[in-house]
Amino acid sequence: MNNSEMIWHALSQNQVDKIAFNPCNKLNLVMKYVPKEMEVWDITKESAGLALCFGRSLGGKRSAMFIQNTGIGNLITELYTMQKLYQEGLPIFASFRGYFQEPIEAQIIYGSNMETLLTAIDVEYRILERTEDLVDLEKDVANCFAEKKVKVYLLSPELWEEKVDDYHVFGQPRFTPVRVSTEAYEGNPSQTRAEAIKVIMDNVSAEDVVMSQIGFPSKEVYNANDRAENFYMLGALGSATEVGIGLADTIQGRHVYIVDGDGSFFFNPNQLVDLAALKPKNLTVICLDNGSYGSTGNQPTLSSSGMNLSSWVQTMGVESSVITDQPGTFSELIKEQPTFIHYLIKAGNEKSGEEIPLKAVQIKQRFMSAII
Incomplete structure (x- = not known):
């Protein structure tokens, strides 16, 4: 197995059957190897993905998230008032921007403080840099669910053996006709x-x-x-x-x-x-x-x-x-x-x-x- 396949194997072995995914070009290679039996929810916001995963956990199912590390700042409130408050496990795999050969200044200033941020909000994390870091990933994910905690796995660009530019296919605008007709309202509702x-x-x-x-x-x-x-x-x-x-x-x-x-x-x-x-x-x-x-x-x-x-x-x-x-x-x-x-x-x-x-x-x- 290559590094991407090792990640998916660790999740599949832990009964994760659906993930929430927010695009990042540093995740292209791992997403190239999504197993056929794994369903992907394309999310529009990190906090929305967190809530979808939390809902699945209430139904007894296991999920994971794949996002860019800059998106962690978009889900702190929801993380505390759902997964942490109700005590449900969730592994979050985040591309570690600003960590290794990063050309974008905005990513560097955020990425350089990533570990400090995660420590401050009391979220356990682990940096995955090379194949050796993935050997015990299955056990680590199992522990995440067993202890009902959120854990962030920071995926360094060093982890990938090759560069892949595209995930799936390019998007293309396609819409179905929409006709909206709603009346004005100036009435007086009767119920509280x-x-x-x-x-x-x-x-x-x-x-x-x-x-x-x-x-x-x-x-x-x-x-x-x-x-x-x-x-x-x-x-x-x-x-x-x-x-x-x-x-x-x-x-x-x-x-x-x-x-x-x-x-x-x-x-x-x-x-x-x-x-x-x-x-x-x-x-x-x-x-x-x-x-x-x-x-x-x-x-x-x-x-x-x-x-x-x-x-x-x-x-x-x-x-x-x-x-x-x-x-x-x-x-x-x-x-x-x-x-x-x-x-x-x-x-x-x-x-x-x-x-x-x-x-x-x-x-x-x-x-x-x-x-x-």
Whole structure:
């Protein structure tokens, strides 16, 4: 085996069957040798890949990431509030830019501080420079999963025996026709988020999975109907839908509902890109749109100044999307399970009810025991 094949062998032997990949020309050679049985998710953002992998881990599957080391700065918050908080293992293979014969000044200033950064954020790392460094990689990756930790493997350009310029084939713009038609809205929604969440929890079946966004949405789902099949996000704003996509990929016999909000999608529109690109059939995203950042004091979001999330999702290619402010219609839509439900609600948080008493690992363990 060459060096690239040794990396893939180490992952395959550890039951990794899917990776999240963000392009870097220093990863061309390793990606040339992706095994046929290994599926690749082409991600648009490092934090999105982290969330997809986390969702898969909740379904009992193992993943890995391949990114450029400069992308590590783009996922620190999500790393702490998902993999570290809930204690799930993830090997991250990063091209080590700025380390060996690097011609780009911006890469050098970042790469020269890479080890200091990883140490500062308490993430274990290992530099892979030559074939001898790969001999025990299978065992090292196994330890990563066994100890439920994130570990970064910095891949030096020294590792490769040859230079390959291209990965797969060149891209070429190709689009399908998109026709968007959404009506203006200046009505008065009748329900608060807590009331809408009660409708959701009254209409999902016992087998359905519910995942809720951080802050008040999770608290209100907990108080409406706490059950083992609920997964409460306790951090990582703008990641719930990404995690749900990853989870839905692993439990295709069950339907997954995401209780999300307008603030989450304005904060991270990449979620809608991946929803359209990956097209999970067993996932319904419920966007409870109150025009406000509910968990931070109900400050207005862009939804309050004319941005229409329904038009966004249609433009991106989510064909099964519906918008309504009617409780009866909303109740029926939950049962019909379209991909995206845009439900317009009043601003305001439910002040009664208790905080979620469960720790993150307790939430995870209870949830995984119920769905796997």
